[in-house]
Amino acid sequence: MNGYIHSFESMAAVDGEGLRYAVFLSGCPLRCIYCHNPDTWKGEGMAFSPEELLKKVIAYKPYFKNNGGVTFSGGEPLLQAEFIAECVELLREKNINYAIDTSGATELNDAVKYVLINAQTVLLDLKFPDNDSYIKYTGKGIENVLKTLDFLEKNNVPTRIRTVVIPGINDSEEKLLKYLVHINNKECVYRYELLPFHTMGFFKYEKLGLDNPLKDTMPLDMNVRDRLQKFVNSKLAKGIDI
Numbered sequence: 411m412n413g414y415i416h417s418f419e420s421m422a423a424v425d426g427e428g429l430r431y432a433v434f435l436s437g438c439p440l441r442c443i444y445c446h447n448p449d450t451w452k453g454e455g456m457a458f459s460p461e462e463l464l465k466k467v468i469a470y471k472p473y474f475k476n477n478g479g480v481t482f483s484g485g486e487p488l489l490q491a492e493f494i495a496e497c498v499e500l501l502r503e504k505n506i507n508y509a510i511d512t513s514g515a516t517e518l519n520d521a522v523k524y525v526l527i528n529a530q531t532v533l534l535d536l537k538f539p540d541n542d543s544y545i546k547y548t549g550k551g552i553e554n555v556l557k558t559l560d561f562l563e564k565n566n567v568p569t570r571i572r573t574v575v576i577p578g579i580n581d582s583e584e585k586l587l588k589y590l591v592h593i594n595n596k597e598c599v600y601r602y603e604l605l606p607f608h609t610m611g612f613f614k615y616e617k618l619g620l621d622n623p624l625k626d627t628m629p630l631d632m633n634v635r636d637r638l639q640k641f642v643n644s645k646l647a648k649g650i651d652i
């Protein structure tokens with residue numbers, strides 16, 4: 411089957427381990443208040459078959475070495491889990507790793523489970539600590555996210571949890587303590603990473619004629635991010651990679 415892809419980024423150093431070939435799939439069920447990729451929300455995009463995608467990826471294989479590989483991101487890549495599952499078969503034949511960068515907002519159907527369980531790493535967003543704030547700031551509840559985290563734990567899938575820290579919304583130690591409740595007892599989680607809110611995607615809202623609810627919010631000061639990262643690291647159970 412074909413997948414619908416918004417864009418590619420070769421040699422991305424941030425979305426997973428090692429050097430990555432990032433594939434941004436189109437479509438997202440959430441509407442996060444801080445989204446910097448609103449242009450991925452719609453399901454439209456370039457159509458690719460798994461074979462066509464493999465052809466693009468294979469050119470970068472020499473650069474992946476031991477830890478690198480493909481990262482499926484978005485949008486929400488697991489909306490197209492059946493397409494990714496077909497790509498995974500081809501990648502495995504070529505010994506190429508892949509990571510999944512997901513909001514965890516999709517249902518755990520068979521294709522989603524298959525794609526998660528075989529990933530080298532899953533980068534899972536924990537955007538807010540409770541159902542009410544999830545609904546308020548993303549448009550959907552927390553239930554599927556927590557189910558996804560439980561699934562990753564049960565299946566020992568190496569997991570990196572990520573939270574965007576937004577000035578005035580969750581940039582305090584008190585607020586972040588509430589996130590740790592979900593992570594602290596999870597052995598699959600090898601890192602908890604705080605990402606600073608930034609304004610680099612603001613121009614896309616203007617271009618798309620969308621209302622930007624955070625248009626008056628400043629980027630998070632990196633000193634604040636570093637202080638909060640140290641705080642959460644110090645609170646997490648021994649064994650978490652800091």
Ligand code: SF4
Nearest residue numbers: 438440442445485513
């Ligand atoms: S899940 Fe990602 S792409 Fe979707 S709205 Fe949230 S930040 Fe944007």
